């Protein structure tokens with residue numbers, strides 16, 4: 247590489263791609279919006295074309311489990327936004343993670359994962375995949391020696407979330423990507439909390455990205471969906487470690503994906519095997535709704551992060567708040583990393599610890615009016631949850647603390663409301679806690 | 688498949704086909720900075736239709752080893768030699784299909800290796816195939832701007848926005864990754880060879896030819912392809928409206944229809 251005196255053409259901007267990538271007006275009807283192709287199957291013009299579609303000689307749609315024209319627009323748009331070679335949309339974020347993992351790993355294989363993961367992913371790796379012979383070692387996402395030490399001869403992938411759960415650790419993707427690649431491993435990243443607007447993991451060195459589109463991508467809490475994006479960056483050719491891509495596949499007449507499909511090997515195998523056989527495909531109506539969401543992704547994310555920072559600052563200054571964990575605040579241990587890796591904002595989901603423990607958490611949540619108490623994040627409306635009295639209610643304090651969850655920990659997902667109203671609502675909740683603590687018991 | 692030739696490894700894709708002694712052969716030759724995998728769809732199609740498919744990685748590209756070849760003459764000589772080696776028959780004959788730089792190699796072979804070439808198909812072609820200094824200089828420095836120029840100029844406006852025929856694939860990003868896979872100096876060496884190509888030095892081409900042009904091709908405009916067809920005695924033109932230079936990913940089905948019409952007829 248030289249010193250940068252050469253200038254190539256720049257691609258289209260993010261906002262333009264959010265609205266247009268993957269779609270042109272319908273050539274027959276002129277429809278400007280993406281039509282919902284509510285059809286299970288697509289007619290073959292003749293038998294040779296039919297065989298050609300099955301044999302990967304032709305491009306097109308056969309059956310909506312494998313691909314669908316509405317879904318394809320969303321897939322191409324997500325690939326464009328994340329700088330990937332292609333993507334597959336799935337029935338849920340969990341289905342996306344499952345598809346990405348099972349495209350690479352088989353029984354006997356091993357994952358090294360950050361331990362700060364969404365609970366559902368932790369369940370999948372720790373309990374469910376282990377029933378199928380895939381094991382996981384969980385490590386502290388800030389401890390790079392721990393990642394290195396956890397790598398075994400049967401390790402096939404390193405996995406982490408851009409923003410950890412519940413501590414909001416910022417994963418140092420450039421450094422972890424170097425570590426993974428030095429060990430001949432791909433890096434898979436869950437970017438649900440950031441979306442491509444705040445962070446493009448592939449540009450930072452990740453090879454495969456997964457999203458729960460249920461959250462900010464769709465943005466209105468109306469659908470469940472997921473996305474797998476292939477960076478096309480990892481070279482699987484000739485690597486025995488990755489037999490699903492480098493060795494003949496009996497399920498497709500001994501096709502060797504890495505040799506025939508070049509940089510499209512992973513995403514092609516995922517479509518031709520995982521979506522075909524596990525079948526966790528997205529409904530076209532859902533794809534349409536996520537596309538509607540993507541059109542305003544840049545605008546919404548700007549407001550989400552601006553509101554989140556304002557609310558986080560307010561909470562940090564409040565007497566009833568023990569601590570706030572948000573990488574957009576200087577008090578967060580990863581503040582500096584967030585400034586370089588997430589310059590547009592550190593997301594809109596964060597947690598804080600209330601004084602007064604479990605009971606205070608319950609009182610707080612029950613005093614709120616605008617924040618909705620439910621198990622989701624990334625809605626246009628603000629959301630709140632108190633893990634100790636909901637998702638983790640079975641755990642005693644010691645086990646809670648071991649998972650990084652204090653008894654008074656509250657998680658917020660900051661929406662698009664007027665920030666003064668959000669702050670007034672939280673103020674009401676905190677006043678409730680204050681009163682309850684003053685009451686003699 | 689892997690073959691050893693002159694102490695080097697030659698890799699070629701077969702489209703998942705198996706070699707048959709009496710079958711007709713088709714050789715696919717990729718363009719500058721690419722490798723055989725750009726041909727995946729036609730390779731699989733013609734393999735299923737009973738042809739022996741040889742989708743080559745040129746020396747120093749993909750999984751073929753060896754020094755980069757610096758002229759179209761040298762590349763054409765190498766491909767001709769590989770055809771003989773794969774068929775284990777010095778008199779073997781094949782249809783040669785090339786894209787971009789590969790089209791120059793096919794044209795060159797049709798002039799200089801008449802006995803080896805049955806017919807040619809030229810995709811995204813132009814003679815001369817001059818390359819701007821802006822691009823050559825960036826490529827010479829192995830600068831990413833060379834990939835950005837090549838990739839952006841190779842896609843039609845429609846394809847830059849997207850709406851790929853291949854479900855879920857972003858052709859513009861796939862194109863970028865293909866070029867990023869090429870080793871040091873590969874893109875420059877190939878582009879310089881294209882730039883130096885002079886059709887006037889070629890012995891006359893006699894075999895049948897198909898020229899596939901793209902209506903929105905900014906690298907080798909359709910007019911240049913038509914001019915090539917006019918230079919050849921027995922050429923037919925198939926134009927793909929609104930298609931860019933990256934025709935194998937932008938309009939794979941239309942390319943296949945044009946090729947099958949030419950080869951199966």
Ligand SMILES: Cc1ncc(COP(=O)(O)O)c(C=O)c1O
Pocket residue numbers: 338339340341364366367407436438439457458459460470471472622623
């Ligand atoms: C970070 C993260 N990854 C994955 C998922 C799973 O996504 P879904 O609920 O769409 O299956 C979630 C859902 O909460 C999540 O927060």
